Amino acid sequence: MPSDVRVKICGLRQPEEVEVVARAGAAYAGFVFFPKSPRNVSVEQARELAWAAPVGLAKVALVVNADDAFLDAINDKVAIDMWQLHGSESPERVAEIKARYGLPVMKAVGIATKQDVAAIDLYAGVADQLLIDAKAPKGADLPGGRGLPFDWQLVVRKYWPCPWMLAGGLTPDNVLRAINLTGARQVDVSSGVESAPGVKDLNLIEAFVAAAKL
Numbered sequence: 001m002p003s004d005v006r007v008k009i010c011g012l013r014q015p016e017e018v019e020v021v022a023r024a025g026a027a028y029a030g031f032v033f034f035p036k037s038p039r040n041v042s043v044e045q046a047r048e049l050a051w052a053a054p055v056g057l058a059k060v061a062l063v064v065n066a067d068d069a070f071l072d073a074i075n076d077k078v079a080i081d082m083w084q085l086h087g088s089e090s091p092e093r094v095a096e097i098k099a100r101y102g103l104p105v106m107k108a109v110g111i112a113t114k115q116d117v118a119a120i121d122l123y124a125g126v127a128d129q130l131l132i133d134a135k136a137p138k139g140a141d142l143p144g145g146r147g148l149p150f151d152w153q154l155v156v157r158k159y160w161p162c163p164w165m166l167a168g169g170l171t172p173d174n175v176l177r178a179i180n181l182t183g184a185r186q187v188d189v190s191s192g193v194e195s196a197p198g199v200k201d202l203n204l205i206e207a208f209v210a211a212a213k214l
């Protein structure tokens, strides 16, 4: 019997990717709204992708320090189920976005040190979920989706009062080890299921979901 680990596949750009993600048994499909990313999608593209998603697959809109006008444009056109805030949004901004759209908000937090782990507490009481990811270097073009892991020992036996998701450099080969070590019940991947930046590999998506649910 497969485990109940919930998987998010991020950075989808083609309707057939969304279909494979759902068929493989993932819980979340992520769409990246960040022009510098090789996974960036327009509002119109995302609208098509959301249509391709069957009931039960949660559609997550990933934004980075987005203003209300941009969030409104996404919210008006795309049937999303959750926001993922992947910039330096404050806890107050998380609360504001929750109230404005009435949708759950997942706050991404980059981790490299114990101090970064402590900073997660600032968001744990306000966000609906946390995405705990590798920390990008200051000034990096991409704050996430870099295919690099952090030291998983930093989050072993940690407790937060809301659900959390492990991310950063996960692959079909290492995801089960990461789950067993950290106790994560949710995992997220982008680069580890790609053949090139922004190009998803359908076989790797299936392999990742299967490995996470072993």
Ligand SMILES: O=C(O)c1ccccc1NCC(=O)[C@H](O)[C@H](O)COP(=O)(O)O
Pocket: 010, 011, 030, 032, 034, 037, 038, 039, 062, 064, 086, 133, 142, 143, 144, 145, 146, 147, 148, 149, 167, 168, 169, 170, 188, 189, 190, 191, 192
């Ligand atoms: O994926 C992107 O291009 C991206 C761009 C800007 C902000 C965040 C981004 N990705 C965030 C994700 O949720 C990724 O899935 C997560 O960082 C893990 O990525 P990876 O290490 O490549 O699996």
